[in-house]
Amino acid sequence: MSNPKSANWQKDVAHVVHPYSNLDAHDTRGPLVITRGDGCYVEDENGNRYLEGMSGLWCASLGFSEKRLVEAATKQLNTLPYYHLFNHRSHPPGIELAEALTAIAPEGLNHVLFANSGSEANDAAIKLVWYYNNLLGRPKKKKIISRLYGYHGVTVASGSLTGLVHVHRDFDLPLPQVKHTDCPSYYHFSKPGESEEQFTERLANNLEQMIIEEGPETVAAFIAEPISGSGGVIVPPKGYFERVQAILKKYDVLFIVDEVICGFGRTGQMFGSDSFGLKPDMMTVAKGLSGAYQPISGLLLTDAIHDALKAGSRKHGAFAHGLTYAAHPVAAAVALETIKIYQERKVVEHVQSVAPYFFERLNKLSVHPLVGEVRGMGLLAAVEITSDKARKTPFPPEAGIGAWIQNKAMEHGVIVRAISTCIALCPPLISERSHIDELVDGLAKALDEAQAHFGATVPA
Numbered sequence: 202m203s204n205p206k207s208a209n210w211q212k213d214v215a216h217v218v219h220p221y222s223n224l225d226a227h228d229t230r231g232p233l234v235i236t237r238g239d240g241c242y243v244e245d246e247n248g249n250r251y252l253e254g255m256s257g258l259w260c261a262s263l264g265f266s267e268k269r270l271v272e273a274a275t276k277q278l279n280t281l282p283y284y285h286l287f288n289h290r291s292h293p294p295g296i297e298l299a300e301a302l303t304a305i306a307p308e309g310l311n312h313v314l315f316a317n318s319g320s321e322a323n324d325a326a327i328k329l330v331w332y333y334n335n336l337l338g339r340p341k342k343k344k345i346i347s348r349l350y351g352y353h354g355v356t357v358a359s360g361s362l363t364g365l366v367h368v369h370r371d372f373d374l375p376l377p378q379v380k381h382t383d384c385p386s387y388y389h390f391s392k393p394g395e396s397e398e399q400f401t402e403r404l405a406n407n408l409e410q411m412i413i414e415e416g417p418e419t420v421a422a423f424i425a426e427p428i429s430g431s432g433g434v435i436v437p438p439k440g441y442f443e444r445v446q447a448i449l450k451k452y453d454v455l456f457i458v459d460e461v462i463c464g465f466g467r468t469g470q471m472f473g474s475d476s477f478g479l480k481p482d483m484m485t486v487a488k489g490l491s492g493a494y495q496p497i498s499g500l501l502l503t504d505a506i507h508d509a510l511k512a513g514s515r516k517h518g519a520f521a522h523g524l525t526y527a528a529h530p531v532a533a534a535v536a537l538e539t540i541k542i543y544q545e546r547k548v549v550e551h552v553q554s555v556a557p558y559f560f561e562r563l564n565k566l567s568v569h570p571l572v573g574e575v576r577g578m579g580l581l582a583a584v585e586i587t588s589d590k591a592r593k594t595p596f597p598p599e600a601g602i603g604a605w606i607q608n609k610a611m612e613h614g615v616i617v618r619a620i621s622t623c624i625a626l627c628p629p630l631i632s633e634r635s636h637i638d639e640l641v642d643g644l645a646k647a648l649d650e651a652q653a654h655f656g657a658t659v660p661a
C-alpha cells in the first residue's frame with residue numbers, strides 16, 4: 202500500500218469514494234496510488250513497479266505507454282477538442298471510427314451508437330430493445346434474460362443484467378423485466394457424472410423452459426458475454442452457444458452480445474463472437490476499443506434494428522436518446538488509432554502466437570494443491586482456487602484466500618485479480634513470453650506461500 206503519510210493518501214481518504222472497495226476499511230488501509238505506466242508495467246508513488254497482469258480493468262490492451270495513442274489524442278485536441286453528434290451534427294473521428302468498427306465487426310452489424318462506458322452501452326441496448334418492440338407493435342415483448350455470474354455493468358439497467366448478488370442487494374435491483382438463467386460454468390455447476398454435452402443440454406432446456414414459462418411473447422432479448430469476465434472468467438461448455446442461438450431464433454428473441462472484455466483480440470480472434478460463432482443482433486464494445494486511453498463505448502446494430510429506429514423517427518421525429526460526450530472526438534480519434542494499431546501490428550495474430558505459451562505455463566499450475574482448474578482462452582484466464590481438488594470445494598469467503606494471493610502476488614511484482622473463487626489474469630495483448638513468465642512465476646510463488654499459510658485445511 203501507499204505511504205500513509207503521503208499527501209495523496211491523506212487527500213484520497215478524505216475525499217475519494219472508491220468503486221468496488223470496502224469504504225469502511227479504506228480509512229485505515231488507504232489507497233495504492235499508481236503514478237506511471239510503461240509498456241506492460243505500472244509504478245506506484247513509492248517507486249514499486251508491477252507487471253499489470255489484469256490490463257487495469259481488462260482494458261489496457263496496448264499497455265501503458267503507446268505513443269501513437271497520445272499523439273492521436275493531442276492532434277485531435279489541437280484540431281477540434283469537442284463536438285457532438287446531436288441534431289445531425291458530425292465530426293471526422295466519429296465518422297471514421299463508425300466505418301472502421303463496422304468493417305471489423307461480425308457480419309450484419311452496420312450501425313453504431315456511441316456511448317462512454319460499457320454500462321452505458323448495455324443500458325442503451327436495453328432501451329433500444331424496448332423501443333424496437335414498441336415500434337414493431339409488440340409492447341408486451343420486453344423481458345431480458347441474462348445469466349447468473351454474467352457481468353454487464355452497474356447502471357440501473359446494466360446492473361440489473363449483471364448476475365451478481367452484491368451488485369443488486371440494497372440497490373433495489375434488478376429491474377422486474379430482467380430474469381437470470383444459469384451460469385454456464387461446467388466446473389461449478391455440472392452435476393456429478395454429467396458430461397459437458399449433458400450440462401449444455403440441461404442449460405439449454407432450462408433456458409427454453411424459462412422462455413416458455415415467461416411467455417415467448419414477453420421475452421425480448423438474451424444477453425451474454427462470449428466468456429464471462431468479472432463473474433470468474435467462465436468459458437462456456439462445448440456446443441453451448443449453438444444451442445442457445447437456436448432457441449433464441451425459435452422464439453424470436455434478440456441476441457445481445459457483450460464484447461466489452463472479449464472484443465478486440467482478447468480471445469485470439471477480433472471478437473469473442475468470432476471465437477464462438479455468434480451472430481449478434483446487437484453487440485456492445487468498450488475497454489479495448491480505445492485500449493482504455495479514453496472512455497468510449499459503442500452499441501452495434503443490425504440493419505433490421507436500425508430500420509426500426511428510422512420508423513421511430515417517422516413516428517416521433519428526432520431519436521430521443523443521446524449523451525453529451527458520446528463519440529467525443531478525442532476518444533473517437535484514439536479509438537480509431539487503436540483499431541489501426543491492432544490491424545497494422547497484427548495484434549490478433551500476436552495473441553494467437555503467445556496464448557499457447559500462456560496456457561502451457563498456467564496449465565502447469567493445475568497440479569498445485571490449491572488449484573482446482575485452469576481455464577480461459579487467448580490472453581484471458583482464471584486459476585480456480587480450491588481447498589479440496591477432488592470435491593472442488595472452495596475456501597469459505599471469510600478465509601480471504603483470493604485477496605491474500607492477490608496481495609502476495611503484488612509483493613512479487615505482479616498484479617492479478619481475485620474474483621469470487623478464482624484468480625483472474627488478463628495481461629496486455631502486447632505481452633511477450635518474458636512477461637508471461639514473470640506473471641506466472643509471480644502467481645506461482647504466491648500460490649506456494651498460500652499453500653504454506655492455508656495449507657492445514659488443504660489435503661496433500
Ligand SMILES: Cc1ncc(COP(=O)(O)O)c(C=O)c1O
Binds near residue numbers: 354462
Ligand atoms: C463484460 C462487461 N460488460 C460491461 C462492463 C461495464 O463496463 P463499464 O465499467 O465501462 O461501465 C464490464 C466492466 O468490466 C464488463 O466486463
